[in-house]
Amino acid sequence: MLNALQDWGVSYLFCNLGSDHPALIESFAKAKAQNRQIPEVIMCPHEFAALSAAHGHALLSGRAQGVIVHTDVGTQNMGGSLHNIQRSRVPAFIFAGETPFTLEGELQGGRNSHINHLQNVYDQRGIVRSYVKWDYEIRTGKNVKQLVNRGMQLAHSEPMGPVYLTGAREILEEEVSPSENVSAEWKPVEKIPLPLLAVEQIVSALIQARNPLIITSYLGRNTDAVPQLVQFCEKLAVPVIEQHATHMNFPGDHPFHLGYQGGTLLSEADAILVMDCDVPWVSSISKPSDACKVFYIDSDPLKEEIPLWYLQNTTFYRADCGEALKLLNEYVRRIDLQTERFTERRHRFTELHKRQRHEWKLREKAPSGDTITSEWLTACLRNVTDDETIFMNETITNAGVVSQHLPRNKPATMFVNGGTSLGWSGSAAFGAKLARPETTVVNLTGDGSYLFGEPSAVYWMTRRYQAPLLTVIYNNRGWNATKMNLLKLYPDGIAKRDDRYWVNFDQPADLAKIAEASGGAYARTIKRPDELQEALQAGMEAVKKGQSAVIDVHLPTISQQID
Template sequence: MYTTSSLFLRTLAEVGITHAFVNWGSDHPALLEDLERQRVERGDTSPKIVTCPNEMVALSAAQGYAQATGRPAAVIVHVDVGTQALAGAVHNANRGRAPVLIYAGASPFTMEGELKGSRNEWIMWMQDTHDQPAIVRQYMRYTAQINAPQNVPHLVRRALQIATSDPKGPVYLWGRREVMEQEIDPTLMNTPTPLLKWPSVAPSALSPSAASDIAKSLVQAVNPLIVTSHLGRNPSACAELDVLSRSLAIPIFVTCPSAVNVPFSHPNFIGVSFLAPGTNTPLLKDADVVLVIDAEVAWIPMNKDSSGAHERPNDNAKVFVLDSGDPLREGIGMHHIDADLVCRADAGVALGQISELVRGLGEAGLANAAVRQRSEKIQQLRHAWLESMVKVEAFPATPSTQATPLAYTSPQIAAALRKAISARSFSPSGTLYLNESISNYPVTYAHMQTEVPGGMIGSGGSSLGWALGASVGAVIGGGVAGRGDRGLGFDFVTAIVGDGTFLFGVPASAFWMARKYETPFLTVVLNNGGWKSPKLSMLGVYPQGLGSKVQGNQLTVGFGPDMPDYSQIAVAASGGWAWGKRVSAGGVGAKEALEEAMAEAVRVVVEERRCAVLDCVLESI
């Protein structure tokens, strides 16, 4: 016997979805029945099922999978409550442009046994809502109801066609229980349903006039600047960015990154900022041409640097805004950049067009004295930036004589992690960092010194709790995508999180999943004793206010004085499988203690194939 649910699962497999991250409920009887039919007949299921005790972790895992593979995953949840429990992960998948297909069942619409699947549990009255997809509609690229089995293949393919076209993102399908329980003609199961005739929208190019205008302006510029955030989601765009930046000696500044956009070692990479006041590049104020390409937020107009000058382009600067799918940020209530030109174009295609025109203009390149002089200035800026990073990673030459020992700093922890990973000689393409360190976002992004596109990812959004589930999904996806030295999956995966983020990530679910599905990764917890970001937000408005004079616990943003033991949460959730340790800087040999603990954590993941959690105590907020 086959049902609409049988056809739905078969269609997912036919269109290339290998994994479904699921949280089952009363709306899924036919799905569970068909999965068992598959096991009886074939020994396994298609797609593979990843059981997720929490829905937000499920969607975060699916997003991590999509980020690691470039391919969509499926998420299956339970009626309205399961849809609501997807929580902030919906925001992250939307803002992070992650192609994920979400399916939720819905309460039956019959109650006297008129149809198979009719209401037979009290909760089915409680879970019947007027407009279930409205819960997530504004975050989805597409929502649709499955009304009959015959068009299931069309609905799935249309949803994926939209999800994988720029701006990529999540889609939501839903179906009433009677429809999904309906028995179908077996011939429907034999009809091929490939995506062959349902392609994603082809990457778009700049118009000839727009490409010409940008190229000429960059060639004629005295102080050009490129700003980007997530260009690195498209690896081909990274190569084109390198060509254009080198040909004209254009500095590259990265704001609010959720991807590796430029290798750390690139000679024109001059810094990263998450746009706290005083942290944008000083080149922005003096730039005469600014190319903003695939950037979430390039600058904050009201912010000022330490001298009181606004951190934004001057009024005479030419500003060009390019984005692969949503240059006007139509999903955001208020968004604006004073720009001379706004273009919807694929970053790789657009940069290739611009570079070709630059070459044709003749005067470009390091043979040009102005370009050569600019290159020298960039190297000075970059050298100063690198020296500043070395300085903050260092430990004091002599132990502290203060009554309270000095705490570890985030740069010191990043340096210890970098050293432990470097000692293993993994290939850059086999190493993945997941950055959800919040107030330490820029430290993690800069100090881990990643070199390859896809080497570090973020959620792309601002809902905390992505990294733990995403690590599970990314490890699974790495195997599917053939990442790593041997093409068997990532050699090493690290999630770098704050202590608040760790708790938001539902570690009880995430580490249970990690053990069940054998997805080892290291979690480094930057433990500053609470939520630092809300305190920083308060200080941004009330820098000298009453709250500026008290600690986090008094402000109710702290977790002390009796804080959770984060590493042991993971150990308990995994039934003792995970390894965990807390490390603090008290006493002599703080540097050595940190490096030894980090090396052991890496060893556990690599050699024993277990999760490890290293809880690193920072100065408390």
């Protein structure tokens, strides 16, 4: 099994080992003793952190990493990280042992502890079945390489995602003969191109439109697609909105980048091209007009893993967006374009971009009192980072502010969790740092997300494996997303009147000190604007010297509730 993962180019095994793994541990030791190459073992004190780290690594490497967890309990401890990696369309190879199935010493590896009985469940693989592309158990060691090849082939085929393999101790103890590397024969499915008729229809609609629009969330996971999108938009003078962007998809300073929310651009559009986006709009809030032509390109255009999903008046195409853009650009190069129409559009959208950025810039001014705004914090952070810096952004209710005031112009330098289980960013940043050790990686998180993310495990790993991170906490002392959702339904309710939301941390923890205690991190808590820039710079200097840093920045509190 380990040889097969090595054949696939897996760099790391993010492990939380248990009583089901003696054969694996012995194999690790044997490989070390024989100087034989296998993926490097990374000890992870929590399974949520292990899978999140594999998630972060795959975002940069494009390759599934291995995750090894302990029977049913370790599987459950992965929890929301499995939801995250599945919704983010990121590959991972997960292995969990199963409790032994023999009781009286019949086979090597049989039950020899009371916990072997307690961890015996009816359907361990059923725990993850809603969140993985494939699950299976090893029934004989003789075809284990085939199982790994099958799982990795599916994990890397679009839409990509995690796979889950199990094996009981008795099976892992089975002696088998080495077999050859045939992983090249298990290639992922080739990328699907866009039909030529669709190319003609999409280009024609965008040319004829007065208010064309392109919406995307994760086209930038293919970094080669970003310049293709820029080329297409410049040729046809079409603006782009990054809706709930999980990647850097379009240069933030480009004059055709018109922000992160549809608003009037969406309602006034008469032709929309949606590319790699799960939720381009929420129909109960805002949607295109019935007369608008909508074209949707995605490797999973109907979101087959989401039970209830619908977009009205839309033509769907199952295709790879990178391949589609190549065909769209090739078609545009061959046709004669009317210059006057595009000149007017270029001018109009460029002016709109300038006004939008000017309005955002006004919000960055230094606070006059003792209150630190999220806009000022983000502007100060921009001053201590550069275009190469990689950000993992899990600021949730401040994510829009981060997008506006920390624009990215280089692909693969900004990532957001594609799922909804909080706590992802710390371990994901650790995994990203392992994938790009020469690059500065910054974790941006809210206080709630920081606590969800098992910070003691995260910073232990960063010190143990010499992968220093800068973490900046946007700390409003509570769960602001919960409060905001309440206010959407009860804008004038009693909860608002009485300031009772049950979301605030009225006895706030010393969050930065958690990282200091568990991982020797440089720890600062900042409550005054005049301390902020120096603290961020000091944190960055610590990271450059090989020490993780956590800067906990206090923003205005979201509630004063005390009962």
